[in-house]
Amino acid sequence: MLWWPVSIQPIWDAIVDFDPQVFVWLGDNIYGDNKRPFRVLGKERTIGPWKNVPRFFPSTEQEMRRRYQLAKSNPGYSKLRQTAQVIGTWDDHDFGLNDAGKEFxxxxxxQRLLLDFLDEADDSPR
Known part of the structure; x- marks a missing residue:
């Protein structure tokens, strides 16, 4: 489940109004992880059996694909993609887990999902 309403993103119209040639994603393109609630069964996660349960856990590949699809289908973002080249990189959230590294x-x-989102050609050095 997304943490924000996809349809309410006025930032895209503001960006399109600048008429950019290039738009660069710098990370947090989507959130590829999920967050457990701080309180479970009315108790804080810092005590009892939940004490050592990580706050974040990775999404499935299907969940991540859906998040990218939702982001890409946003009308404002679609408009930007028609007028500007979109490039980008990822950070830990796009990678799939908060604070994850190469061991994830x-x-x-x-990576494949991100590059597909960015419309990077399959035969590129990806």
Missing amino acids: SGKNAS
Whole structure:
């Protein structure tokens, strides 16, 4: 589930109004991780059996694909893609897990999804 309403993103219209030639994603393109609630069953996660349960856990590949699809289908973002080249990089959230690094097991799938989102050609050095 997304943490924000996809349809309410007026920032895209403001960006399009600048008539940019290029738009650069710098990370947090989507959030590829999920957040557990701070309180579980009415108790804070810092006590009892939830004490050592990580706050964030990775999304499935299908969840991440859906998040990218929702982001890409936003009308304002679609308009930007028609008028500007879109390039970008990723950070830990796009990678699939808060504070994840090269050891994250889902990194290859996450990379493929990001590059597809950016319309990077399959035969590029990706």
